[in-house]
Amino acid sequence: MCSSIEYCLxxxxxxxxxxxxxxxxxxxxxxxLMKRILM
Known part of the structure; x- marks a missing residue:
């Protein structure tokens, strides 16, 4: 999976x-979008 813990993190x-x-x-x-609709 991961070669090293640092790389994995x-x-x-x-x-x-x-x-x-x-x-x-x-x-x-x-x-x-909400603001534009309300304005």
Missing amino acids: LSQQSIFNDYYNTKISIFFTKKG
Whole structure:
């Protein structure tokens, strides 16, 4: 699976960051759309 523990943690961290950033950007996009509709 993983050659070293550090590498394993780093790859997991980057996958988590990608997932988290996507969720945040989708959340803000939805908020932006809601604001535009309400304005």
